[in-house]
Amino acid sequence: MNSRLLSIIRKEFIQIWRDPRTLTIVLIIPILQLFLLGYSATNDVRNVPLAIYDQSHSSESRALLDSYRTADYFKVAFAVNSEVEMRQIIESGQAKAGLIIPPDYAQRLKEGTAQVAFVLDGSDPTVASTSLSAAQLIGQKHATDILSEKLVRSGQGINIRLPVEVRTTVWYNPDLASAYFMIPGVIGMVLFALTAMLTATAVVRERERGTIEQLIVTPIRSWELILGKLVPYTMLSFFNMLEVLALGHWWFGVPIRGSLALVLVISALFLISGLGIGLFASTIANTQQEAMLTVWMTLLPSIFLSGFFFPISAMPAALQLVSYAMPLRYYLVLIRALLLKGVGPNVLWSEALSLVIFAVVIMSAATLRFKKRLD
Numbered sequence: 001m002n003s004r005l006l007s008i009i010r011k012e013f014i015q016i017w018r019d020p021r022t023l024t025i026v027l028i029i030p031i032l033q034l035f036l037l038g039y040s041a042t043n044d045v046r047n048v049p050l051a052i053y054d055q056s057h058s059s060e061s062r063a064l065l066d067s068y069r070t071a072d073y074f075k076v077a078f079a080v081n082s083e084v085e086m087r088q089i090i091e092s093g094q095a096k097a098g099l100i101i102p103p104d105y106a107q108r109l110k111e112g113t114a115q116v117a118f119v120l121d122g123s124d125p126t127v128a129s130t131s132l133s134a135a136q137l138i139g140q141k142h143a144t145d146i147l148s149e150k151l152v153r154s155g156q157g158i159n160i161r162l163p164v165e166v167r168t169t170v171w172y173n174p175d176l177a178s179a180y181f182m183i184p185g186v187i188g189m190v191l192f193a194l195t196a197m198l199t200a201t202a203v204v205r206e207r208e209r210g211t212i213e214q215l216i217v218t219p220i221r222s223w224e225l226i227l228g229k230l231v232p233y234t235m236l237s238f239f240n241m242l243e244v245l246a247l248g249h250w251w252f253g254v255p256i257r258g259s260l261a262l263v264l265v266i267s268a269l270f271l272i273s274g275l276g277i278g279l280f281a282s283t284i285a286n287t288q289q290e291a292m293l294t295v296w297m298t299l300l301p302s303i304f305l306s307g308f309f310f311p312i313s314a315m316p317a318a319l320q321l322v323s324y325a326m327p328l329r330y331y332l333v334l335i336r337a338l339l340l341k342g343v344g345p346n347v348l349w350s351e352a353l354s355l356v357i358f359a360v361v362i363m364s365a366a367t368l369r370f371k372k373r374l375d
Contacts, residue, residue: 008228199278
């Protein structure tokens with residue numbers, strides 16, 4: 001490494017060190033994102049407030065209510081005296097679901113079949129869909145228990161066996177912890193967002209202050225200027241990535257089942273794409289604010305179309321096609337498979353090849369445009 005390149009790298013590190021507020025934000029933001037998304041961004045639906053309108057007041061209705069109480073999905077929060085009162089509680093948002101038991105519930109149950117009404121607040125589809133499935137499963141289980149009890153009493157239930165028994169096994173994430181899914185995504189977002197924004201603003205800052213012209217007239221070659229600008233932010237981004245990975249492993253218990261060296265290699269490939277986007281944004285923008293907005297124009301589609309929050313398979317076909325142009329899509333598949341499944345490169349070679357292509361294309365285009373802008 002020649003002295004000119006070392007001088008540029010040293011200058012950039014000094015510039016970072018002289019801006020302690022930005023440095024502090026850069027180091028703290030990944031930790032805040034980790035804890036916020038690790039704890040709050042979850043699809044787990046538990047303790048849904050449930051309003052009860054029991055018109056039967058029988059032992060049978062109490063047994064049904066016990067089935068819903070013992071389940072982890074619902075919390076009996078209100079006992080109402082009319083459907084109007086139930087509607088008011090659900091409309092106010094105090095309850096998300098309501099169970100209506102008719103007056104003749106016990107009598108109809110003894111005669112053969114009884115019906116109850118389960119009302120759901122559909123304004124939040126995530127809670128409503130999970131609550132709907134849970135309510136149906138709890139009701140089916142309770143009905144099966146009643147039927148088994150009747151058969152046992154009649155002497156026919158000694159050897160009762162269901163015709164089909166489904167035994168489920170969950171691989172890689174037995175507890176279905178949302179943090180196992182979110183934290184690898186945070187690593188990808190940190191690598192992409194911070195790298196692109198820091199690179200773009202660092203180059204534009206030289207132009208705003210008028211120092212880019214001073215660098216151009218020096219003997220420094222254009223590739224040395226580009227590399228000298230990128231190396232410090234590459235190192236800082238890798239530190240952030242290891243910071244999130246370590247906290248995710250030790251605090252949230254996210255496993256690292258794959259090769260750590262392979263994780264670093266894949267992250268480096270993805271990092272090149274982020275650096276290229278930041279460098280390209282610096283050639284478009286004239287101010288740091290413009291550079292930030294340019295990066296955000298690429299960041300927001302990447303977050304929403306890469307599978308970071310929502311499954312790609314659930315998106316419209318047109319958006320699924322657009323998602324193929326997002327490097328973050330491939331990185332999330334790789335990092336989640338490496339950390340949670342412990343697979344090797346023989347399984348993920350197609351996604352890794354896609355990252356290589358993106359890295360080469362984006363960085364080449366950004367470098368060529370940056371050189372042209374310097375000229």
